[in-house]
Amino acid sequence: MKQYDAIIIGFGKGGKTLTAEFAKRGWKVALIERSAMMYGGTCPNIACVPTKRLIHEAEKASWLNLQTYEQKAEAYKAAIARKNEMTAASRANMYNKLSSLPTVTIYTGMASFVSPNVVKVALPEGDIELESKKIFINTGSTSIIPAIDGLKESKRVYTSTTLLELDTLPRHLIIVGGGYIGLEFASMYAGFGSKVTVLEGGDKFIAREDRDIANAVKEVLEKKGIDIRMNARAQSIHDTADGVTLTYNNAADGTPYYVEGDAILIATGRKPMIEGLNLQAAGVQVDNHGAIAVNGYLHTTSPDIWAMGDVKGGLQFTYISLDDFRIIRDELFGNRQRTAEDRNPVAYSVFIDPPLSHVGITEEEAIRRGYSIKVSRLSPAVLPRARTLQQTDGLMKAIVDEHSGRIMGCTLFCAESSEIINTVNVAMKTGQHYTFLRDFIFTHPSMSEGLNDLFDID
Structure with missing residues (x-):
């Protein structure tokens, strides 16, 4: 049995960063990844980076004003x-960077616990057991596949992972699920020239957003030709000679409908990747959602095993996995001041066109909590930079506490919002009065200077 100072299961953002940190300190580290196609984790291989690259490619393709399907398919x-x-x-770069470290060994195979300090790795040449007093789980998440008749038999059903492998542009893409992943793909494929139909099972479009923001997003997506159908509960899928048919019911009245396309994307959410880990053997418990239960320092119910990133539930963002690394580093080598409870607010961006970004609480949430608030709204069309970019669609919105002047939340549905939201987040994190952004000197013309007007609330 091989002995290590640390075993890290999963080559994700937190895992690979922690590996490099341990190696810098002379620790002997085993890094286990189930697939050679996933070195680096979900983000650079099948999620954040490739999807944002394709979103950019779709925007470029839309500028070309291609006329025929053949031209669009070639660009795609x-x-x-x-x-x-x-x-x-x-x-290759991430693998080479870590494998070149003298104290790091990378194993490509399935990991499963034998005990709280022993992990078995299934390798092509046979199983091997590794032992360590410190083990870190960073296995990420995987697509949720709903129970739809005919789904498993269809050859035209894809997940967000497998659709990125398809090099033939769908003429008509049907997306089951109107959440953020589904909408990013809808915007992307509409940009490439596909007809897109989104089937959302609920009666509220992007339910976590305020209704004015949700309505603005829906209006922009529909202007791109995306057909959004609410209360649409998928029932069955069957392949035809040249495509695929999906039947669904209207959840409100049970009326049956069908839609024909040539590819279906299942975008009904993601769940923690714990299959095959044999967590019970390590005394690691999961919660009701199948996520590994952790405390504020990311310890599992087995004290010398930690969990990082998507596998522990909560916000599924690469930058959360990176912050998990910081918490663990601080516990092991610092002053133990960082915990998972003290990192709010956390911003997020949805890379539709234009991107939708948010930090803090919404207006509806603030009202439910009983706060006295001031609300400001601004159309991006009034900003010179938006006009120069020819991207005037959207809505900017800020929520401020009426008594303290504290910024409680901000939603930016506009060009470059994924950058601007970080400025708002810094102001919130440092406890700035809203006038800090109202009076700040921004460059001109820039989208950021819109914060001057957005926070001119009095």
Whole structure:
């Protein structure tokens, strides 16, 4: 049995960063990844990076004003090839960077616990057991596959992972699920020239957002030709000679409908990747959602095993996995001041076109909590930078506590919002009065200077 100072299961953001940190300190580290195609984790291989690359490629394709399906399909195929080249180079770079460290050994195989300090790795040449007093789980998440008749038999059903491998542009893409992943793909494929139909099972479009923001997003997506159908509960899928048919019921009255396309994306959410880990053998418990239960320092119910990133539930963002690394580093080598409870507010961005970004609480949530608030709204169309970019769609919104002047929340549905929201987040994190942003000197013309007007609330 091979002995290590640390075993890390999963080559994700937190895991690979922790590996490098331990190696810098002379620790002997085993890093286990189930697939050679996932060196680096979900983000650079099948999620954040390749999807944002394709979103950018879709925007470029839309500028070309291609007329025929053949022209659009050729542009899409070339974009997929460039995306594949990028991810392959990134994967190789991250593998080489860590494998070159003298105290790091990378194992490519399935990991499962034998005991709280022993992990078995299934390798092509046979199983091997590794032992360590410190083990870190960073296995990420995987797509939730709903129970729809005919789904498993269909050859035209994809997840957000497998659709990125398809180099033939769907003429008509049907998306089951109107959440953020589904909407990013809807915006992307509409940009490439696909007809897109989104089936959302609920009666509220992007339910976690305020209704004015949700309505603005829906209006922009529909202007792109995206067909959004609410209360649509998928019932069955069957392949045809040249496509696929999905039947669904209206959840409100039970009326049956069907839609025909040539590809279906299942975007009904993601769940923690714990399959095969044999967590019971390590005394690691999961919660009601199948996520590994952790405390504020990311310890599992087995005291010398930690969990990082998506597998522990909560916000599924790469930057949360990176912050998990910081918490563990601080506990092991610092002053134990960082915990998972003290990192709010956390911003997020949805990379539709234009991107939707948010931090803090919404207006509806503030009202439910009984706060006295001031609300400000601003159309991006009034900003010179938005006009120069020819991206005037959207809505900017800020929520401020009426008594303290504290910024409680901000939603930016506008060009470059994924950058601007970080400025708002810094102001909130440092406890700035809203006038800090109202009176700040921004460059001109820039989208950021819109914060001057957005926070001119009095």
